[in-house]
Amino acid sequence: GAVVSQHPSWVICKSGTSVKIECRSLDFQATTMFWYRQFPKQSLMLMATSNEGSKATYEQGVEKDKFLINHASLTLSTLTVTSAHPEDSSFYICSARELARDNEQFFGPGTRLTVL
C-alpha cells in the first residue's frame, strides 16, 4: 500500500523558535496533502489543505502566518510552526491523496511537538 512518512517523529523546542515538519509520500504522487492537529484525548482537527504548486487553504481559526505550509513537489509538503509557544504543543498528522486512487487517503505516523 501507499506509504506516507513524517519527519521528525517527535521534537522538543524552546518557546519562540520555529519548527519544520516534513510529510512525504514515499511511493506515490500526491497533488493534495492535508495537515491535521490532535490534542490529547481529542479527535483530529483539519488545519489546512496543501496543494502542490499553489497556496495552502487554511481552516477557520488557523493562522496562516504562524503555520506556514509549502508543497513544492508532488511528494513533499512541509509545515513550519513559527514562533512556537507551549499551546502549540500537539500531535501533527499529515495525509495524502494518491493521484491515481482519488478516493483513498493515506496518513503519516504523526509528529509529536512539545514546546517548552
Added chain:
Amino acid sequence: LAKTTQPISMDSYEGQEVNITCSHNNIATNDYITWYQQFPSQGPRFIIQGYKTKVTNEVASLFIPADRKSSTLSLPRVSLSDTAVYYCLPEGTGRRALTFGSGTRLQVQP
C-alpha cells in the same frame, strides 16, 4: 458535510465479536464509508471501506444498509491489540479533506 455519530466508548473482552455502529444521516450519494483505526501517538490506519451492503477483508466486516444512513464495523474475535479509537468517515473523491468525529474508544480486556 455529513456528520457522523458514534458511541464514545465500548468495552469488550478478548475473543468476543465487537460491532461499532455509526450513523451518517446526510451522507452524499457519491461518498464511500471508511473506517480508520488509531493507536495512541500514531496516525490513523485504514481498516475497511464500502459503499453499500457488506464488505469483508482480513481484518473486519462492514455492513451498510440500503439507505446508507448508518454503517456497522464488525471486528471478529478481538484481541488486546485491537484496543484503539475507531473512526467512521464519509469519504468522497476529489480533494476534500476528511472530517473526523469523536470516534469510538474500544477497550479490550483480557
